[in-house]
Amino acid sequence: MTWMVIRLVLSLAFVAGVLLFATHLAKKRGLGQGSGLIEVVARQRMGRTSSVSVLRVAGRVLVVGTTDDHVTLLTEVDDEDLDAALAAQGGPALPGSAAEGHAPRAGLAARTGSGPLAGSVLDRGTWTSVVQELRERTVRRS
Incomplete structure (x- = not known):
């Protein structure tokens, strides 16, 4: 019984060491980290494989359409119009915009996570938007 506990602890320590090494290596190579220049302000799915996104890139606000194969610039919007x-x-307006000083809306913050996990499978905002989409698709309308 004691040998099994020791083996379990050693196995967990090995897995934790591998994860720490992978994290260190990813940070060293710059994987999973945004440069901070691109912020997804809003995203709306238009169909199964298409969506429209509002991006803030280096002070410019861009509206882009995305599909599985293409990303198309639809228009550029003034920051004041977005606010x-x-x-x-x-x-309220988003931080970094002309009306800075207000926090983003709770619903919008859930969709636009920041940090190294933003937009990944491990991001809470990603799962929140998936659950909301599933709720929309499963609501019975009479």
């Missing part, structure tokens, strides 16, 4: 649209929806 006005967000305010009209009942949420």
Whole structure:
């Protein structure tokens, strides 16, 4: 029995060491880290394989359409227009915008996570948007 516990502890220590090494290697190579220049302000699915995204890139606000094969620039929007649209929806402006100083809306913050895991399978915001999408698809309408 004692040998099994020792083996379990050693196995867990080995796995933790491998994970720490992989994390160190990923940080060293810059994997999984955004440069901070690109911020996803909003994303709306339009169909099964297409969506429209609003991006803030180096002070410019871009609206792009994405499919499995292409990314297309649809238009460029003024920062003030974006802030006005967000305010009209009942949420304050995003940080870094012309009306800076307000926190983003809770729903918008869930979709636009930041940090090294943003947009990945491990990001909480990704799973929140998946659950919301599934709820939308499974609601019975009479």
